[in-house]
Amino acid sequence: MNSQSGMAIKAEGLTRKFGNFVAVDSIDLNVPKATIYGFLGPNGCGKSTTIRMLCGLLSVSAGRAEVLGLDVSKSAEQLRTRIGYMTQKFSLYEDLTTEENLQFMGQVYSLGAGKLRRRISQLLDTYSLFKLKDRRAGSMSGGQRQRLALAAATLHEPDLLFLDEPTSAVDPENRREFWEKLFDLCDQGTSILVSTHYMDEAERCHRLAILESGQLRAEGEPLVLMEQMGAHVIELEAENLRVLKTRLLDIDKIKSAAQQGLRLRVLVDRSIENPVTYIQQALGSSLTCNVVHPSLEDVFVTVTNGERQ
Amino acid sequence: MLSIRRIHSIVQKELKQLSRDRMTFGMVVMIPLVQLLLFGYAINTDVRHIPVGIVDLSGSAVARVITQAVTATQVVEIKHHYTTPKEAEQAIVRGEIRAALIYPADLSKRLVGENVLAQWVVDASDTMVSSAILQLRQMPLDQIIVDPKLHRVTHKPNFEVALFFNPTRRSAVNIVPGLSAVILTMTMILFTSTAIVRERERGNLELLITTPIKPLELMIGKIVPYIFIGLLQVSIILLLGNLVFDVPINGSLFHVYAATLLFIAASLTLGLIISTIAKTQLQAMQMTVFVLLPSILLSGFMFPYEAMPKLAQNIAEMLPATHYMRMIRAVVLRGAEVQVLVYDSLWLIGFSILGIVLAAFRFSKRLD
Numbered sequence A: 001m002n003s004q005s006g007m008a009i010k011a012e013g014l015t016r017k018f019g020n021f022v023a024v025d026s027i028d029l030n031v032p033k034a035t036i037y038g039f040l041g042p043n044g045c046g047k048s049t050t051i052r053m054l055c056g057l058l059s060v061s062a063g064r065a066e067v068l069g070l071d072v073s074k075s076a077e078q079l080r081t082r083i084g085y086m087t088q089k090f091s092l093y094e095d096l097t098t099e100e101n102l103q104f105m106g107q108v109y110s111l112g113a114g115k116l117r118r119r120i121s122q123l124l125d126t127y128s129l130f131k132l133k134d135r136r137a138g139s140m141s142g143g144q145r146q147r148l149a150l151a152a153a154t155l156h157e158p159d160l161l162f163l164d165e166p167t168s169a170v171d172p173e174n175r176r177e178f179w180e181k182l183f184d185l186c187d188q189g190t191s192i193l194v195s196t197h198y199m200d201e202a203e204r205c206h207r208l209a210i211l212e213s214g215q216l217r218a219e220g221e222p223l224v225l226m227e228q229m230g231a232h233v234i235e236l237e238a239e240n241l242r243v244l245k246t247r248l249l250d251i252d253k254i255k256s257a258a259q260q261g262l263r264l265r266v267l268v269d270r271s272i273e274n275p276v277t278y279i280q281q282a283l284g285s286s287l288t289c290n291v292v293h294p295s296l297e298d299v300f301v302t303v304t305n306g307e308r309q
Numbered sequence B: 001m002l003s004i005r006r007i008h009s010i011v012q013k014e015l016k017q018l019s020r021d022r023m024t025f026g027m028v029v030m031i032p033l034v035q036l037l038l039f040g041y042a043i044n045t046d047v048r049h050i051p052v053g054i055v056d057l058s059g060s061a062v063a064r065v066i067t068q069a070v071t072a073t074q075v076v077e078i079k080h081h082y083t084t085p086k087e088a089e090q091a092i093v094r095g096e097i098r099a100a101l102i103y104p105a106d107l108s109k110r111l112v113g114e115n116v117l118a119q120w121v122v123d124a125s126d127t128m129v130s131s132a133i134l135q136l137r138q139m140p141l142d143q144i145i146v147d148p149k150l151h152r153v154t155h156k157p158n159f160e161v162a163l164f165f166n167p168t169r170r171s172a173v174n175i176v177p178g179l180s181a182v183i184l185t186m187t188m189i190l191f192t193s194t195a196i197v198r199e200r201e202r203g204n205l206e207l208l209i210t211t212p213i214k215p216l217e218l219m220i221g222k223i224v225p226y227i228f229i230g231l232l233q234v235s236i237i238l239l240l241g242n243l244v245f246d247v248p249i250n251g252s253l254f255h256v257y258a259a260t261l262l263f264i265a266a267s268l269t270l271g272l273i274i275s276t277i278a279k280t281q282l283q284a285m286q287m288t289v290f291v292l293l294p295s296i297l298l299s300g301f302m303f304p305y306e307a308m309p310k311l312a313q314n315i316a317e318m319l320p321a322t323h324y325m326r327m328i329r330a331v332v333l334r335g336a337e338v339q340v341l342v343y344d345s346l347w348l349i350g351f352s353i354l355g356i357v358l359a360a361f362r363f364s365k366r367l368d
């Protein structure tokens, strides 16, 4: 049924409580197949909890979720061979080598011996792990481990990959390479759900869900989200930006003001027709104000009522 | 359907990890070694080789026969022969010997009618020493003196003599097989009780439960490597017990290992159950000690089962160690076969099956 709708994940009112605390609050999701879908949100907003529910690792408190057309509450075991999961914390065996870890995971997924050998040599090649074949995972760097974890998660060629903050322990250079690999996988037809708190990474996703305190704040393609954002973005150039900033934040229709080097980036509510005049009226007409393109960070700040900085 | 291949993959992985964990690997060998020597030597309740002297005023053949018999018990070791009781007493005072055996001049005459043949003079400051020598009074001297040239004092057939001087009447014989029960309880439960918790603490479990592995496969894969380790430990104990403490193995090795396998299985599943309950490795260890203490105290290892109060016996019956203790002593010391110990064998089998099912049932492939 879902193969027709082309959705890898469908969730309605997905909720998870820990005692009285609502970690994930009635989230609706539609993740199309063969896309990279991002979860963007600060620490503790419920990204991992949502992913765990979708993998069938945590039971659902309310609502329902279908992954690859299967109800996660009922068919978790059937899903196992069709999904791959890269945990937030490195969870392969540190006292086993790269090759041993892959071998173990392949056997657990019941890959035939010949197939497993081929897959391992393919993956060692794809993820530049060949030289690390006999190194124990415990002695490898963050980037190396991350490549190993991705190799292990894709070993059984799953249709859907869950990657929970895969780049949190990796330097920018390696992050860029990692995303190249994700796009390769996506081109081969794998659906990918990736969580992150990096704006630049979120911007690369085909679609994006912005989460805060367990709630879904915004959803859509990054470009559309930026265009349809509920605020104008103005850049101010002036002396003593700190003073200006405090004065701006007192004004009702100013959503946020953040210093960026020599400029002040100000978000003004959409309801204001002419934001430049609005600011000049408030602070004096001599100020240099420019309307600029919104970034994803602006979107994030707007939808999460970002701490007014 | 259980997948043998998946079980095998877990077993292989466990063995690799174990062989890389030097500390644990060392413990596998060191625990039985150290415990065996500790219990065998230091905590030996039998007093042996007490240095003594002999004063033979009779110069008779009877005295020589008795002296031989006394030496054969190994309780005492004759250090010196003295000519007068006075000399012997001085040697005791000096601490050279702990006791002296004095044969009176009229020893041969005393064989008829008199009760007291000879006299022990003992340094009684160490009660262990004095009670050991007091035990020697129980020696059936009448049966020892069977030299046809001497007066026969008894009608009893002389082959009974050997029984009384069974040189293996030492507690090590009882302790060594019992020790295998204690050591297996300790290591088997400890290794497996931390097996699952460790994966949880290190974060491996979150990945493992997203794979198609079945709880029962995981449980079986986790205990199989330790079966070999358990057998290795028992081999060390019995071999060393045999070499160092002369503990005989009267039953067949097949039956020794059959009984041991049953007990290993029971201990491992007990450990697995703990592993599914404990949240941290520390908790797992505490629970292991909780099982270990009664296993040492109540299983018949320290005190005879029959001599314990009813309540303690009931608790003991619930411990796998009690059942194994009975079996291994029967097999090793009395040469019994496992089939003879049907009740204990069945109990251990039932415990293992129930245990592994319970552990697999308790282990949920969910994080909540």
Ligand SMILES: Nc1ncnc2c1ncn2[C@@H]1O[C@H](COP(=O)(O)OP(=O)(O)O)[C@@H](O)[C@H]1O
Residues within 6 Å of the ligand: A018, A023, A041, A042, A043, A044, A045, A046, A047, A048, A049, A050
């Ligand atoms: N097992 C748990 N028990 C109680 N609270 C939890 C548990 N797991 C997560 N939480 C809480 O749920 C919230 C969301 O956590 P998480 O999904 O890990 O956030 P994120 O991955 O976005 O950083 C956090 O406040 C966290 O403390």
Ligand SMILES: [Mg+2]
Residues within 6 Å of the ligand: A044, A047, A048, A049, A088, A164, A165
């Ligand atoms: Mg997280």
